[in-house]
Amino acid sequence: MRYRRVKIPGGTFFFTINLADRRSTLLTDCIASLREAVRTVKLRHPCHIHAWVVLPEHMHAIWTMPGEDDDYSMRWMLIKQRFSRAIASYERVNASKRRKGERGVWQRRFWEHQIRDDIDLGHHIDYVHINPVKHGYVERASAWPYSSIHQYIRRGDLAPDWACDPDLHELAGERL
Known part of the structure; x- marks a missing residue:
């Protein structure tokens, strides 16, 4: 079965990507490896x-694809x-993944949403x-080290105490 995705050259999309083991801390434990993977792929x-x-x-x-891609x-x-x-290899791999040469680190698929307009983009940036x-990791978004919020704060687009009102947390999740 072929999984259908929206394909729009130059389109903007919101993505959710999950590890196979949802109890894992692998992404933050190995953040340098993730950053290097993203940097290398983005160069090419x-x-x-x-x-x-x-x-x-x-x-x-949230990515915007090049106009021709x-x-x-x-x-x-x-x-x-x-x-x-x-x-390092640590995970158990089921027979189906083993036959396909997969490691079993990631869920096979990911979720994407096509961003419709600037309002939709703003809502999804807030959600990110x-x-x-x-998820309860920090009380203030700017306290989380693995977030693009720090770029927004440096540029002056957001204040360091952005969304510190607990009522706003609920609103950010409900808008999506």
């Missing part, structure tokens, strides 16, 4: 990254492969940045 296959957050077992990102699936495949090759608070 550019895209604009609007926002990104890495949590222990999943991550969210719609292949975000290939980029995620390469990022996952590079990261998996860079870390509030995610560590939503």
Whole structure:
């Protein structure tokens, strides 16, 4: 069965990517390997990254593809492969994944949402940045080290105390 995805050259998309073991802390434990995988893939296959957050077992990102390119699936495949090759083998691999030469680090698929307009983009950027608070890792979004929120703060687009009101946390999640 072929999985259908929206393919729009130059499109902007929100992604959720999960580890196979949702109790794992592999992404934050091996953040340097993840960063290197993303950097290497982005050099050969550019895209604009609007926002990104890495949590222990999943991550969210928002990308705009180049005008002539719609292949975000290939980029995620390469990022996952590079990261998996860079870390020590630890996971149990079922027979299906073993036959396909997969490690078992990642869930096979990822979730994507096509960003419709600037309002939708803003809501999803907020969601990315509030995610560590939503999951209880920190009380303030700016306290999470693995988030693009720090770039937004440096540019002056967000204040360091952005979304510190607990009522706003709920709003960020409900808008999506």
